[in-house]
Structure formats: structure tokens, C-alpha cells
Amino acid sequence: MQIHQRSGAERLFHALAFEILAIGLSAPLAAWITGHSIFSMGVLTAVIATIAVLWNILYNWLFDHAQARWRFDRDTRVRILHSCGFEGGLILIAIPFVAWWLGISVWQALVLDIGLVLFYLPYGFLFNLGYDKIRARMMS
Secondary structure, X not given: OOOOOOOHHHHHHHXXXXXXXXXXXXXXXXXXXXOOXXXXXXXXXXXXXXXXXXXXXXXXXXXXXXXXXXXXXXXXXXXXXXXXXXXXXXXXXXXXXXXXXXXXXXXXXHHHHHHXXXXXXXXXXXXXXXXXXXXXXXXX
16 A cells, blocks of 8 residues: 655646646536636636646645555555545535626526536546556556
8 A cells, every 4th residue: 555645846747737738638527518608617617727726736635635644555446436426515615706706596506506516526537547556667
């Protein structure tokens, strides 16, 4: 079992790499699916990404501490739970902004955010799985 002790710089790099790639992929897709302008969806995804970077740093810090305390491996099952927990927390944080920015109801914002999660959940899982593998190679 490998316990991750990450520096603040590494945590920031991880979060920024995750979000920059995600914005580049999701903003055009969201604009196309919703019919909102690329500007509106770009701003929306950038604000959510900023919120997500802060949430990502906190969430992964808590995750690392949980691993150190309970001594579990970062296997596929744990990474699935990790991704679900991250996205669930982000939904709760982002819904009010989505509703306000797009001028839609909280329910519509929830549906839109669920659509974004359908992108981000597998993306987050694959990104973190790949990050773990690349990190392990670089650290050995």
C-alpha cells in the first residue's frame, strides 16, 4: 500500500491540471448540448472549476488523511467512491451559482449539473487513476 503525502504545490498542480483539461473538454460540449452561448458556458465552467479547485484541494487533503488513518489501498473501488464523493460535494456547492448565472430554476440547475457530472465522474476517475500511475512512476 502506498500512502500519498503530497506537498501543497503538488496538490495545486493536481487540481489545476484536472480543471484546465476539464474546461477545455466540457465547455464546448455543454454549449452545444444546452444551446447556451460558448461564453456563458465558458464562464460557468470556469467559475465551477475555480470552486472545484478549492474543493479538490480540501477534499483530497481529507482523502489522504483518511487513507493514513484507515490504511486502505487506492484501488478501483476506492477511486470510484472517491470520485462520487468529490462530485456529490461539488454539486451541492455549485447548484446555486448555476441557477443564478443561467437564470434557471434550482431544479433545472440540478439537472444541468447532473449532466455535467455524467461527464466529470468518469473523467475524474480516469484522470486520478492516470495521475496515480504517472506519480508512482515518477516517485520510484
